Amino acid sequence: MKSDHHHHPIYSALLAAGLCSLSGIAFAAGVTAATTSPSVNVGEVSSSTGALDTLAHLPTKKQVFNSTQSVKVISKRQMATAGPAGGAAQALAVAPGINVATDGPSGAPRSSISINGMKTGWGNIAGNANDGTVMVTFDGVPMIDPAYGVWQSSELPQMSMIKGITATYGPGYPLNRWYNNIGGSINFTPLQPTKKAGASIGMYYGSFGSKGIHFNIRTGEHDGWSGIIAGGVGSSGNYLNGYGFNNPGNNYAYYGKIRKTFNGGHISFGGYVSRSVAYRPVPIPVAGNPNVTIYGVNPNTGNANPGPIYSQQTSGFYTTLPYSVYWKEAFVKTYLIYSRFEQHLTGNTEIHNLLWYRYGNRQHLHYNNLGQSPNVLNQYYNASNYTYGDKLYLTVNAPYNHIAFGGYFLNSKYNSLLDFYNQNQVATYNSFSPNAGNNVTMNGAPVYNSLSLPSAFHSSYLYMTDLAAFVQDVIRPIHNLRITPGMRVVSFQTNFVNNTAAQFPTSVANLIGHNGDYQPNSSTNFTELEPSIGVNYKVTPDIALYGNYATGYKAPAGATGTYAHELTSTLQPQKSTQYQLGVKAYVENYGLLHRAVFNANYYHLDDTNEIIPIPVVNHLYSRFASGSSVFSGVNLSMQDNPLYNLYLFSNVSFEKATYASYTTGHGVSYAGLPVSNVPAQTANIGAYYQIYHSGILYEPRIWWQYTGVQDIYNNNTGAPTRQKLPSFGIFNASLKVKVSKRYLFAGMHDASVNLTVLNLLNKQYNNYEYISGGGYYGVSGQLLGEPGMPRAAYVSVNASF
Template sequence: MKHPTALRCLSSAVLASLWLVPASILAATAASDGGIDIGEVSSSTNAAGTAAARAKALRESPENQVQITHQQIRDLVQPGGSIVTALSAAPGVQVKGYGSGNGASRYQIRINGIQVGFALAPGNPEKNGLSVLFDGVPMNNPLAQYDGWESSETPISSIFSNIHVTQGPGNPDHRWYDSMGGTINLIPVEPTAKAGASLDLGGGSFATYSASTMLQTGSINGWRSELGGGYTRSAGFRTGPYHAPNQAEAFFAKTIKDFHGGHFSAGFFFSHTQEFRPLYIPASPIPGVTTGGYGQPGELLSQGTTGYYYTVPTSQYFKNDTAHMYLVYARLMVHLAQRLSVDNTLYFRSGYRHHYRVNDYFPHTVNTEDFTGTTRTIGDRLAFHWNLPMNSVRFGGYYQHSRYESLYYGYNPAVLASSASKPLFAADYYDYWDGATAFLQDDFHPISALHITPGLQLINYHVQFVNNSEAAIPPGSTPVTYKAGNNDNSYTKLAPSLGINYRILPGLHAFAIWAKNFQTAPAAAYGNYQQATVEVPKSPTDINSYIGGLKWHMGAWQAQLSGFHQHLGNAVIATFLPSDLISKLDRVSAIYNGVNLLLQYGKGLGFFAGTRDTIQHAYYPSYLPAGGSPVIDARMPGTPTLILGFDAGYRWYAANTRFAVRLSDQYASSVTTFNNNTNLPDPTRLPGSAYNIVNLGLSADTLAFDSMIPGLKRVGVSLMIDNLLNRKYNSQGYITSGGEYGPNSQGAILVIPGAPRAVYASFSASF
């Protein structure tokens, strides 16, 4: 299906010309320079070349930003674990999983209540409310029906060196289309000037094991490159006859060429995941819901009767997700003049997900789903930096085109001999999304202690929906298809921002930022899984964000205290009902209020401690369900009032070895639920949703073997015990309408438990 719009053609031509101009400068410069010496030059996305410069930039920024270091990643991520678990080092962030705990599992991430990633139930207006970047390149699908980005897309944590987290929309120079509640930049390890290699092996509870490696070529004719990748697998912690291993692998390559006046880099990333997702567990017994199936003989199925982690066998239910992603990008930074530089990034991303579910526990009219989602994205971002006296001006923009196809077959082999080749339900949709933006931003500092940062972004979003369902019907079958008509919709908006940072005392800064941003609604709002042509939203979802507070850094101490008030408007919650192959569209507004505290003490060696605490209140001023009456001031499901984190430990050096011990504790208060019967937020508390988890970590990094093995630089071992006290808690849950466990379960609470105690060990070596 072609999409020959004037905007797309014009933007493509501009995109090509913007890339060719800096590329020609690179070719001419490289030819004249020959093999110029290179140093440890960071890419432009890292913002600063040294840790001290990065810390200074964070203190002087009007934004609420946190840099999660490589050491924190090593401390927080278990062997084979997901890189997103390290986000718990940032205030206001909550990470919740449901699977095996390794990188192949999917996690829900919230920043100040706004989320991205896996969500069990509807009711949260921002399932795609955080932009997630790989080395500064966006990975979100802007029209995803459910979650625009999944943590399993980046399953190997050892690929990454640090994480940059921005709360709220942020300044326009690094804001993207889904930067509503925040932006998370996952920054991979950079190629180094010296050759080297590293190896990481890990294993532990639930038959979890992992292996990864990174190879640095060093400088070769002025180019420095790296190759890395890894594999992780786990059988999962769910008990009973259910068998559902998860596994994932990823590969990463990057090369950098530094030359007089700039640098060029190119990267490639691939990940592949295969995951079995278990069925949810009733929190309490339900009449007729047994281990043998709905209405069959057997023990009543629930956390209280069959065990907290019990899952029905795969013969009764299983869901298998297979996904892969390719990302290719190139970046060029050139100093055009003494005070003027240009940075251009061109990227292409291809994503694929196949979702296959069989439910024989309670045979629905449609008990088998076969769904394939495919995305293709190309984009380019061009930004200029003009450094003037008392002003640092940034201007530029980006263009991105995405095509998203959803192909769905629903069938029941016991009814009319239906199968994948003769489905009962069929849907095939093409969604095209174009985003074109231009921005102007100034960092005005009339005195060294004061930074005033106004910004303005012009946004145009263009969404086109094409219903291809009739053409997708397999020969010989007559399935039900829904007749939503094609539509074409555009939005043009101005997104301003204004920030201020004032140095009160050396190391003490006051900061504040107000920012707006806009994003398009999910694909269901434009026609996906709709019975008739829809009335598309007249305006995109918008956010007004106010964040401000104090930043303090002095010696071994670091602190950040901030308050936030964010108002989300024109949001659309799309609730997809697989058994009926339709979506319901609820229209809501939401408010997120709260306070975050970050306080840390520590140096390289000796005692260290820190706390990360959040008090928040998220609610709906208005929640209008499809075909119902509005509900006022309902609490937002799944959002705790309190998130409290504390860690402490000690590092010491002896016998050419650095030892460390670390103890951490995280508490979250209970949350409310969403009711699929009323299609509304419900005040009922989710059982087991309040939790207090203690983790213990021990590690040793030694140089003692360097003289014994040629080329060896460092050997490290670690032991991590997660959930040391073996607390039982539930990660997510909702009130069911009876779709999974039959009509007797209507009104019951279904839950996903969090992981029990787990022990992991790792071995690493650097050459």
């Protein structure tokens, strides 16, 4: 960009605004800091004049600047803040407005993730009204089963194969939407085939017994063909441990892709497989209670077994229960295959097609001898999903317009099976039986509960067919104005099958145990319109004002659980309506601004037709509340290289989230209370500095992550509260040492050693708390917490060829 003195006041204002956003949030936490974010000049999109395609490619800074949407690209450089053992959840924590809570140090444990308060993830779900409202894709391909709609972050435990992450705030362009983008979307772009051959390998070792290895091999291009294969394995204990058990986890993930380029287009075939398994520690009582000891209670008398009182205050902040009392092991598997085809039909028309198949499986094995519900001593839970689909669309370049139109279809089968049993307990007839309360006998002998004759159970299927058709346009009546109207039609067709009689014929026929699925077979069919529009007006070539409006829908949440417990006549698709207003800048080179990016926006989102799960004490199923929420706030993001060897980044968010309505199944209203587990502020700021000496590059890095106060949920009343989880701020640091070619073996391009220390000052904090309904310990009303990770150190070594 040519220097223009007329722009100087505007650029200075942008720089000052970015620095003020840093110091403001730092002051709120009692810390003073200044910073910004990295260079993300990677990827490409199919057209520089069309709507930004965030699925097929990793957008560049310039392409994000030209769009009418709020988009954040997390580069490989920023992803490093997750540490070498971190997975998808930890890598996302560096984006504005994204809050992450996880119960382990690696990519294998489960996590909860939110974008501007709209959530996805299996961790910390008590009172999550907006769960399953964020779409997650891998290389543009859906990773979420349409029935449940919630994503497990441990599906992506290995970040070494990820090139970058694109987060879109709000529903986004119709072109990029799938079936639950109503709160936002996240696309993980993996490493891609390259023109030149190459390879890299790396390994790490660190705290809690963490260790892992990863690699990628690129074939280079030969006669238009190119390919890549990448993968990694890792294992770790947990910082939550005690009495000889460290809640271990392990994972692996592998990815491959081949691509054929031909005149006017290309075709590619990709595949991804992952498996993660981790023990999920139980939430810990914050304060001691004499009725809760580390040895649980006697299942026959209900009295506490003698022993040390179990709580963060008495038995240790990070101490979990003995394996003999409680453990929960969660398995997550994902298999994904897909093909993408693009071809110019004419000089102005291009066809795009994506065909994919995904299998996902989630299992829980659970042993709970805390004693308040001895009939749920053992749990076997198995949920699986099969989804296939095809997305086809055309893009047409016309004078002053760039039109895209097409659609997709998908078919999905979701199976949920849940079994609770205590093999030491005699089976009894339930309250619907003429023999209610009596023991089950056969030939005069008592019959005990088992996996095939459980004390509580459910089994069901949900078949879904989703259809979508869209048209959108990019209108450019003048050079510096971009208008993007769009319209999408979506259809959600479901068929619920109650399978309990087939799965447990003895129990259902003889009314033994508790059947959690009591609604009959049913079907629903919803069709909705989703209008959207966006505007981007360039005040100068490097500064733009933008705004957008969009409506989005998703199928009723909760998969088989919702259809098994609720009348289908009461179900409606969840709906969001959002608008955003903001300013963004991209300055290639001016003064201290070098490839600098700045974005500030205000958003307002109405989320309606919410189905809010309220877990019940005995863990058999959830009951539901209904509600609607209002989210509003400000996001600020900035990155710059003010000096050739200095890199700064900053992401700051302020948010308010309130229930416009919240009504329990008993008709009690909690309208006006805050939405639980939504921080009032989040921030991350950091600086990287490079020193080159004698062929060796030294790069010290420091960054700070802050999570503001958030309101917690009361599982005892099944309602939100104004009780606060305190804010916390975490300092982190690393040192990267990169060796030049002159010190390496022939054929090696580079090698580096990294020392990373997370939670440098060893801050002690809970990243999640809620008021218990008595489900874990039999004591309702006590505060339970999940600690964040203490200080952790890792050494990693990487080499490329």
